[in-house]
Amino acid sequence: MEKRDSSSDAQQTILGVVALVVSGVALFGTILQVAQQYYASAAGYAECGESVMGLWHTSKKRKFRPYELRFEVQFExxxxxxxxxxxxxxxxxxxxxxxxxxxxxxxxxxxxxxxxxxxxxxxxxxxxxxxxxxxxxxxxxxxxxxxxxxxxxxxxxxxxxxxxxxxxxxxxxxxxxxxxxxxxxxxxxxxxxxxxxxxxxxxxxxxxxxxxxxxxxxxxxxxxxxxxxxxxxxxxxxxxxxxxxxxxxxxxxxxxxxxxxxxxxxxxxxxxxxxKELCCGYISTIFRRDMDGRRLESTEEEPQDLGILQVGSANDLAEAMVLIGCNTNTANYFRSDKTKHGHLFPGKEFHVTPYVSSTNASRTVAFELVGMLSKNLHIPNSCFRMLPNPTPYHWDKKFFSLRKLLQEYKKKVQDDDITLQTEQVRRLARLAEKVEGELRPGPQDFSIPLLDTLDSAIDECDIFLREHISRELVTMVLREHFQEVLRMVNEDPADATTASTTGNTTDAGSGSRTPRFDDLNSASPEEKQEKFMDIYFAVVLPRVMRQAVEAFRRRKTTRYAPSHHGRDTSTGSAYSAVATPAQSPGARPSPTPVPHETQSHGSGHMLQPLRRADTETLDTQANNIWCTLVFRMLCWLLLHDFHKKDVQISKSxxxxxxxxxxxx
Structure with a gap:
């Protein structure tokens, strides 16, 4: 009897142990199921793994929310x-x-x-x-x-x-x-x-x-x-x-x-x-004050002076010309599809809509404006040259050579039959010779000495334009330069021929035909740069000197000096017409004494005395300014570069x- 009870107790013990094990397994399974459900509430944990976030996956963690009985996934x-x-x-x-x-x-x-x-x-x-x-x-x-x-x-x-x-x-x-x-x-x-x-x-x-x-x-x-x-x-x-x-x-x-x-x-x-500004079609110019380091704080704020210019579209370029002080005709050259606004530098306009073709010229003066006025953005002792293109035109260097242009420029400024040999012009000739000495045969070879030489040459030009010359006269020369260049580019060849036969455009010499920008299209690659500089020094320079000096003197005779970026109503109509006869390249301009009147730096401002010596003529100053601007433009475009496929889509x-x- 005792044996039977003992056997029954053993069986019950075994059954109890089995039941306990089964219950334990069931409990453990239930706990795992509950835990899995809680962990499954951590939505997004798998999406924060290393395969997705790389090393940032170490920041992921689960945080239990007791009041919500769930886990929250946090990450960085x-x-x-x-x-x-x-x-x-x-x-x-x-x-x-x-x-x-x-x-x-x-x-x-x-x-x-x-x-x-x-x-x-x-x-x-x-x-x-x-x-x-x-x-x-x-x-x-x-x-x-x-x-x-x-x-x-x-x-x-x-x-x-x-x-x-x-x-x-x-x-x-x-x-x-x-x-x-x-x-x-x-x-x-x-x-x-x-x-x-x-x-x-x-x-x-x-x-x-x-x-x-x-x-x-x-x-x-x-x-x-x-x-x-x-x-x-x-x-x-x-x-x-x-x-x-x-x-x-x-x-x-x-x-x-x-x-x-x-x-x-x-x-x-x-x-x-x-x-940051170039990406949106703006350029900071050499006239921007150091204290004015901030960018435009509002997209509604428009440039009010030459410290910053907007060049991201053809219309922006037209407004930039107005800001410089150009007349309406010059601004309209950019707004119209039937006019041309280019000479040597290539720049087919980019359109967002692929089905719209541009009827504008394939070469543009927009890069000339950038080269003359934009700040020197090269970092000293650095080899980097690339910049975002702030203009809506492609920069393609296959059509011209900046190196040859610089060489031709040096020849012109050293020729006393073409250029007034002033102290500043001789300084520019020495700088051009120094830059030429660093140029190497390879078109893509930009050595460190060449970059440093270009950098220092641009800085010298900036010091002259900002500190040693009348800013108002600089603006006048800029204005007359772009007005004259764009007028010549859009000049009807028939009208030019008629004017030449009547003696109205004999800038290149008595009885000779005035060179035109259309001559660049038929010129060989070896001659193109030489012809370009011939046009600039034989035609553009004398006209710009004469017209800038005349406008400057007329402004001095008025009691109230209008804003330098406004239109001069007394002379604006004259600039839209064909230029009056200019001096031959070999002739010296008649000395025009610097007036003792004061100059304007803006609308309603008190006029300040000229910084140059009174003995220096206005013709000489205009000559120096123009030669400095052209040299700076060549050096700036050599020192900086734009990608051929990069164009500005207007997003100012x-x-x-x-x-x-x-x-x-």
Missing amino acids: TPVIFVSPPTNNKGPVKDAPIYFIDGSPGSLQNTRTLLPTDDRKHRDELVSRAKQVHTADNERATWVMMLSELQSMEKESQDWQRNQYGQGPPTSQPQAQFIHHTLAVALQSKKRSWDTMPSNVKKPYATTAMCHLLEIAAMLGLHWKEFNRSTDRYRAEGNGYILTGTKVDDLGIVFTFQIYGKSRFHENRVIPVDEV ELLGSRLPVYVA
Whole structure:
């Protein structure tokens, strides 16, 4: 009996143990199921993995919400902006600012890998050459953008260091990152997946519209479509594509893609703050005061003087001419499709609509305006020359040679039968000879000594135009130069022939036909530059000198000095007509004493005395100014460069725009 009870107890114990095990398993399964349900409430956790966010995935975490009995997914993404490296204020309050400079510390702080290291990290193609990858579609495109920005800084600095190593020894150290005034920076911002729009499946980076335009220019992208009405944006270049469209419940979202090889050598955009203005079609001129370092604070604010000019469209160029003081005819040359506004520099106008063809001339004076007035944006002891094109015209150097133009210019200013041999002209001749001595046969060979020589030559021209000469007379010469050039470009050949036979346009000498810009079309490549300078020195210079001096003297005879950028009603009609006879190139202009009256620097301002000596004639000063402006234009266009495919699509209202945009 006892044995039977003992056996029954053992069986019950076994059954109890089995039941306990089964219950334990069931309980454990239930706990796992409940835990899984709680963890599954952490929506978006899988979308914040390393395959999507790269090294930024370390910031993701689950945070339990006890009152909601669920987990919230939190992560960090970058807020990207552009500023000088010395900036200590960012859009995210109290968050540290990390600049992208390609250094190991920057890579660590920005949680970014260089493109080659990133591919190694993902066990993909291990190669130093950039390849096209189609298997990275799960990766957030802003991660690739940060990687390419780091590569841009490292590769360009390595190339510049190599350029200094190949060139002759120099006592000046090369420019470093700290000398830049334009750099990409970021701050980390905490986000929650709860706030993600339902149609966005990956974490996004945040920036502003103006910063995106600047980053695109720095990476070598050129806008092909920029339609704010339909929210369609597309930029291509240097192996990248940037497309944008509007996403519901979020805003404008851009996607960055890599489709080919990129390089950042001589094509690297000069990292200067003025790039912000160039991206939107503005240029800062040599007349901009140092204290006026701010950009236009409002898109409704228009340039009021020559400190900044808007050149992003043909209409903007027309208004710039009015600001200089040109007459209505000159401004209308840009507004009309039936007139020409070019001579030697190429510049077929770009149209957003592909079905609209341009009837304007294929060569434009817009680049001449930029070269004469734009600030010198080259960084001393730096090899970078590229800039965003602020004009709506293509810059194609196949049609002319700036080097040959400079050589022909030097010949003209050294010829005392053509140019007044003043102290300033002789100084320009020495500078031109110095620049020519650094020119090498290769059209793309820009040595460090050549860049430094061009830089110093431009600075000397700027000092002369700003400090040693009447600014009002400089404006007069500018005005008369563009009025005369555009009048000659649009001159009817039949009228020119008639005028020549009647003796009205015998600038090149008695009885000889006046050279015209149409002669450039039939000239061979070897003769084109020589003919161009012949026209400028034999025809344009005498007329500009005479008309600028006459206008300047007439303005001095009035009690009230009108604004230098307004139309002079007393003489404006005369400039739209065919010019009166000018002196021959070999003849000296009659001395015109500098009047003791004072000059105007703006509407209603007290007139200031001329800065030059009273013994110097107005003709001499006008001659010096014109020769300096032309020389500066040639040096500026040699020192700076624009990409052939880069043109400005009018977006001036976006200068400084803080409209939030996102990078997918």
